[in-house]
Amino acid sequence: MYTPRPITYQAAQLIAPQVEDLFKGKLQSALESGTDGLAPAPPRPVIEAILDTAFWASLRREEGQSPKISLAFLPPEQTEQPLLFEHTLSLSPGGLTKIAPGVERPGIHLGVWFEQDELRVWGTTRTVPSYCFVVDVPEPGLLVIKHRRTDGYGKFANVAVLKGDQVKLVDEYSANLPDCPEQLTSLLGLSAPSATGSTTPNVLIQLAVSMRAHKRGGTLLVVPAGSMDWQKSIVQPISYAIQPAFCALADLMKQxxxxxxxxxxxxxLRREVESIAGLTAVDGATLITDTYDLLAFGVKIGRPRGSEPVSRLLFTEPVKGTRATVIHPSQHGGTRHLSAAQFIHDQHKALALVASQDGSFTIFAWSPCEEMVQAHRIDTLLL
Structure with missing residues (x-):
């Protein structure tokens, strides 16, 4: 019988009941739909203990480095080829900090399960079952609760983000907003690839993750293939135009x-995504078609003659407790965000993905229903 431990990280106690209910609901729905091989449901005391330990571990350092770890709640028999420790480790901040340098590579999870009356770390794994409770520690004081999608492909679905005493619980129902972009519904786990018979990861999501990772800020403009209307919104001449268009990523997607x-x-795919995302670090915007041909980078956005300046946009964030609000573009960000909003204001069939140096990330898209630019802030989903 597991004996709950004292919890000193108050945010863990605040969010644990909601996370417990959420995982119970997802697992129950999956069972009713006939899905098998599911992860165990994490009880509230376990959620609190893992979050509490991960948070205090994140504030420590080992040889000058902060730990970057991922904790998964499951027994070793629910994994494939687990790496098992002969002697399990204590689930403690000190223990996690010590082992962190060896398990910080992407895709490696420290397995946590019951041993007698306590939680212990039994080893590592690269595979976890659907809806497995996972806590990632990407930086000091930042925790991301997530789970593996039922289809098994693409980025894990984020459930909540805790940063210090700030708690953001992802709102899946934000995808019900009119004209919600496919990228947002995919990140929320509501557009499973299996529904179309495709296992292809959403490339724009991968580009967004890679853009955010280089931490220099950047803009990616996605325009309709075969159309040249976008040139009306670009300052000429273009310093880094690509002629003919670079089609390595497009060719991969056609296979x-x-x-x-x-x-x-x-x-x-990873290599081509990182290559294009890297170009967004250059001053100006990178421009690709919606079939992934690279057209230019370092482009400057301009307002076409006769066009009105964008004066409002609908701001949304997929976080519970927030509402869609109409704001002036200058209230959302600086020059990079304002120019992206102007581009979408004039190019209704395009998308603009904007990364800030501070880690925030926004998708700009035109809303025919609202007849204005929509700004969807999605960094909570990209962590």
Whole structure:
């Protein structure tokens, strides 16, 4: 019988009941739909203990470095080829800090499960079942609660983000907003690839994650293939135009579904995504088509002759307790955000993805229903 431990991180106690209910609901729905091989439901005391330990561990340092770890709540028999410790480790801030340098690579999870009356770390794994309770520690004081999607592909779905005493619980129902972009519904786990028979990861999401990772800020403009209307919103001449268009990423996406399941294809995709995302660090915007042909980078956005300056946008964030609000573009960000909003104001069929140096990330899209630019802040989903 597990004996609950004292919790000193108050945010963990605040959010644990909601997280417990959320995982119970998802697992129950999955069971009713016939899904098997599901992860165990995390009880509230376990959620509190893992969050509490992870938070205090994140504030420590080992050889001058802050720990970057991922904790998964599951027994080793629910994994494939687990790395098992002969002697399990105490789930403590000190223990996690010591082992962190060896398990900080992406995709490695420290497995946590019951041993007699306490929680222990039994080893590591790269595979976890659907809806497994996972806590990532990307930086000091920042925790991300997430789970593996039922289809098994793409980025894990985020459930909540805790930063110090700030708690943000992801609101899946924000995808019900009119004209919600596909990228947002995919991040919320509401557009499973299996629904279309495709296992292809959402490329724009991968580009967004990579753009955010370089921490220099940047803008990616996505325009309709075969249309040149976007040139009306770009200052000429373009310093770094690509002629002919660079089509390596586009060619990858055209390959057969069977090839997309192979590790070689996945590695090629990662390499091309990082290449294009890296260009967004150059001053100006990077421009690709919606079929992933690279057209230019370092472009300057300008307002077409006769166009009115964008004066309002609908701001949303997929966090419970927030509401869509109409604001002036200058209230959301600086020059990069304002120019992206202006571009969408004039190019209704385009998308603009904007990363800030502080880690915030926004998708700008035109809303036919609201007849204005929508700014969807999604950094809570990208962590």
């Amino acid at each position: 057969e579904e069977e090839k997309k399941k192979r590790s070689r294809w996945q590695e090629s």
